[in-house]
Amino acid sequence: MANPKEYPEEIWGIEDPRITYVPELEQYAVAYTSFSRGGPGVSLALTKDFKSFERYGVIMSPEDKDAALLPRRINGRWALIHRPMTALGAHMWISYSPDLRHWGSHKIILEARRGGWWDANKIGLCSPPIETAKGWLMIYHGVRQTASGSIYRLGLALFDLEHPDVCLQRGDSWMFGPEATYELSGDVEGVVFPCGQTIGADGDTIHLYYGAADTSVALATGSIRSLLSWLDSNSSKGDATRL
Amino acid sequence: MANPKEYPEEIWGIEDPRITYVPELEQYAVAYTSFSRGGPGVSLALTKDFKSFERYGVIMSPEDKDAALLPRRINGRWALIHRPMTALGAHMWISYSPDLRHWGSHKIILEARRGGWWDANKIGLCSPPIETAKGWLMIYHGVRQTASGSIYRLGLALFDLEHPDVCLQRGDSWMFGPEATYELSGDVEGVVFPCGQTIGADGDTIHLYYGAADTSVALATGSIRSLLSWLDSNSSKGDATRL
Numbered sequence: 001m002a003n004p005k006e007y008p009e010e011i012w013g014i015e016d017p018r019i020t021y022v023p024e025l026e027q028y029a030v031a032y033t034s035f036s037r038g039g040p041g042v043s044l045a046l047t048k049d050f051k052s053f054e055r056y057g058v059i060m061s062p063e064d065k066d067a068a069l070l071p072r073r074i075n076g077r078w079a080l081i082h083r084p085m086t087a088l089g090a091h092m093w094i095s096y097s098p099d100l101r102h103w104g105s106h107k108i109i110l111e112a113r114r115g116g117w118w119d120a121n122k123i124g125l126c127s128p129p130i131e132t133a134k135g136w137l138m139i140y141h142g143v144r145q146t147a148s149g150s151i152y153r154l155g156l157a158l159f160d161l162e163h164p165d166v167c168l169q170r171g172d173s174w175m176f177g178p179e180a181t182y183e184l185s186g187d188v189e190g191v192v193f194p195c196g197q198t199i200g201a202d203g204d205t206i207h208l209y210y211g212a213a214d215t216s217v218a219l220a221t222g223s224i225r226s227l228l229s230w231l232d233s234n235s236s237k238g239d240a241t242r243l
Numbered sequence: 244m245a246n247p248k249e250y251p252e253e254i255w256g257i258e259d260p261r262i263t264y265v266p267e268l269e270q271y272a273v274a275y276t277s278f279s280r281g282g283p284g285v286s287l288a289l290t291k292d293f294k295s296f297e298r299y300g301v302i303m304s305p306e307d308k309d310a311a312l313l314p315r316r317i318n319g320r321w322a323l324i325h326r327p328m329t330a331l332g333a334h335m336w337i338s339y340s341p342d343l344r345h346w347g348s349h350k351i352i353l354e355a356r357r358g359g360w361w362d363a364n365k366i367g368l369c370s371p372p373i374e375t376a377k378g379w380l381m382i383y384h385g386v387r388q389t390a391s392g393s394i395y396r397l398g399l400a401l402f403d404l405e406h407p408d409v410c411l412q413r414g415d416s417w418m419f420g421p422e423a424t425y426e427l428s429g430d431v432e433g434v435v436f437p438c439g440q441t442i443g444a445d446g447d448t449i450h451l452y453y454g455a456a457d458t459s460v461a462l463a464t465g466s467i468r469s470l471l472s473w474l475d476s477n478s479s480k481g482d483a484t485r486l
């Protein structure tokens with residue numbers, strides 16, 4: 001843990017890093033939740049080797065979480081997905097930066113739905129967005145409050161490659177949720193929560209690493225092609241979610 | 244009101260502008276609360292004449308309010324005071340920008356106190372910081388929750404001129420609070436809430452314009468010299484609030 005005098009934003013620790021390899025910089029960008037006295041915000045650190053890190057400080061002031069950097073510039077600027085949390089709800093936003101240190105042009109890109117949806121009230125990005133020929137594929141979590149607690153499940157949304165603030169498709173239903181015993185019971189019941197993935201050499205196989213019930217780390221494998229075709233047959237028009 | 248399709252961050256309106264004249268740009272910078280579907284954030288607009296405005300968009304994503312720009316660069320970067328609101332409390336932060344559009348290096352500069360203080364749990368900048376020979380003088384509001392509602396009162400803090408994240412002095416007690424009938428009763432009882440001031444030609448007289456009980460606009464006059472000497476005799480060491 002960092003020296004809390006030097007990095008007061010980390011005084012209560014750090015959580016949920018999302019790692020993006022950035023070819024232009026030949027470095028990994030780690031977007032993580034830094035827990036300050038003012039609540040959880042988003043901080044960014046760069047590393048070549050995961051031994052030494054260059055800290056860029058707080059890039060989104062609290063309350064904000066669930067951030068990941070896109071691996072390349074969009075129209076000359078870096079883009080970050082993140083999830084500010086307010087009394088009005090927790091939606092997914094995008095922000096842009098010329099230098100990774102200063103961020104602006106904040107925009108909502110995907111709203112938590114309302115009412116009885118599996119992703120009502122609170123959503124957030126999971127693992128970093130995946131660049132596909134059809135668009136940025138984003139795996140996100142949705143939280144449903146029930147009488148006995150909350151249930152965290154995963155859904156999919158697809159965003160335009162050159163306009164990542166434009167949602168092209170959004171799955172109506174969730175596509176992965178807690179079912180196994182180790183997902184249903186543990187420190188926090190009914191949670192699957194991925195922060196990272198690897199893609200196989202075939203460019204299609206996805207290995208999704210996720211926290212299960214805040215107790216274990218588990219691995220699910222799948223196919224990006226299958227996720228995209230699942231979206232084709234399970235999505236409403238994205239236009240409705242463009243703001 | 245702006246077109247909500249073009250400026251979705253203003254869909255529920257705008258509030259509480261703080262206006263700073265920026266000599267370098269020969270323009271006024273208006274930092275205002277823009278109420279988006281995701282809650283209230285901070286947006287910035289520049290104007291020469293208060294007839295046409297150039298919008299810089301959302302510069303602090305929700306939930307954030309009570310922002311004002313310092314009138315000049317600090318070590319080459321612009322500085323903004325603002326107040327993110329989280330479940331953990333509402334403290335004052337500073338952020339820096341090379342271009343007024345992208346912001347980073349977010350830091351807490353003044354915390355809401357705890358317990359029975361007049362400024363426990365929730366504080367925020369009022370009118371824009373005033374540059375004095377001794378430092379940046381900031382008038383801030385503190386909120387005390389009582390059984391019958393909340394009471395908004397004003398306090399003072401002084402920050403280092405070239406390091407505005409360093410608090411030099413903070414008043415122990417509040418220095419201005421609701422007393423007159425029009426401050427004690429109205430749409431929201433017990434509120435004094437200034438967003439702007441003018442300084443007289445003598446460089447000392449302050450005209451503080453404030454909302455009274457969310458019903459009227461009222462004017463209080465005072466002396467900057469007197470405010471600074473009040474701070475001298477009513478402040479704890481600022482070091483305690485440096486993070």
